[in-house]
Amino acid sequence: MTKVFVPMDSAALSMGANEVAASISQHAVKNGLDVTVIRNGSRGMLWLEPLVEVETEAGRIGYANVSVDQIPELMAAGWLTGGSHDSCLGLVEEQDFFKNQTRITFARVGVTDPLSIADYESHGGLKGLRTAIAMAPEKIVAEVTDSGLRGRGGAGFPAGIKWNTVLNTESDQKYVCCNADEGDSGTFADRMLMEGDPFTLIEGMIIAGIAVGATEGLIYVRSEYPHAIDVLNQAIAIANENKLLGTSVLGSKFKFNLEVRVGAGSYVCGEETAMLESLEGKRGMVRAKPPIPALVGLFGKPTVINNVMTLAAVPMILADGASSYQSFGMDRSRGTQVFQLAGNILRGGIVELPFGITLGELVNTVGGGTRSGRPVKTVQIGGPLGAYLGVESWDVPMGYESLAQAGGMLGHGGIVVFDDTVNxxxxxxxxxxxxxxxxxxxxxxxxxxxxxxxxxxxxxxxxxxxxxxxxxxxxxxxxxxxxxxxxxxxxxxxxxxxxxxxxxxxxxxxxxxx
Amino acid sequence: MSNYSEESILNYLGPYKGDASAVLRSLQVVQELLGYVPDSALDLIAKNCNVSRAEVYGVFTFYSDFRSTAPAKAVVKVCVAEACQASGCASLISELHDKGYDIHKGTVKADIQMEQTFCLGNCALGPAAMVNGAPIGRATCEKIFAATKAVTA
CATH class of the missing domain: 1.20.1440.230 (NADH-ubiquinone oxidoreductase 51kDa subunit, iron-sulphur binding domain)
Known part of the structure; x- marks a missing residue:
């Protein structure tokens, strides 16, 4: 049997991945070939989508920008055994863009079947949760604090300190809310993780619940992400069947329920207090702070609110230890950041690297400069509320404080590149x-x-x-x-x-x- | 309410009876069923969730997803946010304009409704668009109308 991977990530779908997957299956049936088409997440090399991978003895061979019209000639070229063709990249994991990354949060995205819990476990999944179940809640919180993990939604607040506040606040009910209202233009990491490896987010939320004593979790996803919503709902159903969620998490004394809530087309609902209002079914009007949501959050109860990327980093921190995560990065920006290269860029997509790479390296070396071939005039980092930086900022290392010093803001790590035609x-x-x-x-x-x-x-x-x-x-x-x-x-x-x-x-x- | 009686809609809203926090979800359920939220549904939701009609109306008007009239067969969303601006969405928008669609105004013509949106999360493959929930990357007029043809035929 030959395994063929065709991404089901929205970006791949937007370039015709569904049609390609169907066509491969049809050809296989017609020609009596033993082929299994697996719908994986995307590797994040988005300019190559649909990027079809064929499993061979040597590893997974990639074929870029595959279209339905090409399937007969690819079959004739023997692609099921890695045959050569103009679109053949060779081993996917040997591509420069991919192999030079440090994939921690995105370790499984594009590799596994997003809805196979067996696949998830065989690639290191659930190890963090099992570790957490055996630990005292205070220890879990201390581990997250020691890792140096900061809020990846943009504010950069230390996750462990937020968790500690919720842990130490007495209440009959506490909540964990995941902010998946990824509305910033130029950002798509949350979406890709939810579509490509949803169990990582689910595992991170369960760990957060155990750590702070919350039994209910909500994921607030924007309505512009119908595929992510669909994948998450399927993943949650699978997690319930496998007793990952419910009254006894993996047979432990811990209870955790999880539900997806869908937004309705409001950017401001990505602001945490507006999100809480929306989760309560109201207009997404911002609340005045204080009180902070960690003390008075959803329905007035203590609430952990973290971004998808923050929560998705947690399983690895628990599995490999705080010091492992902490060993990456620079200054007070620890661990890795999932950068998103967007806009007018030759090689756009996901780049997970330790903090510290310079802006210029990211845009020019990794991203290859503009797609239009014209000079870069400016980049906007951190979404619509982020600053524009010029080429004189190429040497700025990517980190919370270093960017702030340069007059910018890391935000959610999205970088939108503009050429010299922009006004x-x-x-x-x-x-x-x-x-x-x-x-x-x-x-x-x-x-x-x-x-x-x-x-x-x-x-x-x-x-x-x-x-x-x-x-x-x-x-x-x-x-x-x-x-x-x-x-x-x-x-x-x-x-x-x-x-x-x-x-x-x-x-x-x-x-x-x- | 077209194919749905008040009673059958109340059936779908059953789980939210007496739940004041379910106003947004109730509106979403109705729009999912009917494609829009008719005025009479606001009263229904208010009664079911045990809140005032004004509160339901407030939620209904806050969120841009909700419609008060039935949508066209094909609803096209074209991204106008920064990453797509950098990828040349302006020329796509003006081409659509030449074909009689002003996405800023949400023109409806020939069973097609064209709307602007801020970010579809496909920022490396802009200009981004979506037709009835199906994403289109590196969008062109040609690609968009091929997709609308498939759903309006």
């Missing part, structure tokens, strides 16, 4: 426009400031009283930064100010105006 005044205007569109409306700086921001930028670009309007924009940005309830209004000035600072000419600013 930065348009990008700044879009940042304000997006904020106006998605603001929950609770606080004035965000709700009104964003609309005024669009108008002021328009006046600057039109050359109307530039000095005065620049001063006004600066004042507005200051009010939004300092006066907004959450990051939506608070960080929108980041892309606006950085665009203006780096590329004033795009705003039509005459020299001497600022």
């Amino acid at each position: 930065m005044a348009k990008q700044a205007r879009f940042a304000m426009e997006f904020c106006a569109e998605e603001s929950c409306g609770k606080c004035t700086p965000c709700r009104i400031g964003s609309t005024r921001g669009v108008e002021v930028i328009d006046r600057i670009v039109a050359g109307e009283e530039q000095s005065k309007n620049l001063e006004l924009l600066e004042d507005l940005c200051e009010v939004m930064t300092d006066g907004s309830l959450c990051a939506m209004g608070g960080l929108t000035p980041l892309p606006v100010r950085s665009a203006l600072k780096l590329f004033p000419a795009d705003f039509g600013i005459k020299s001497g105006a600022k």
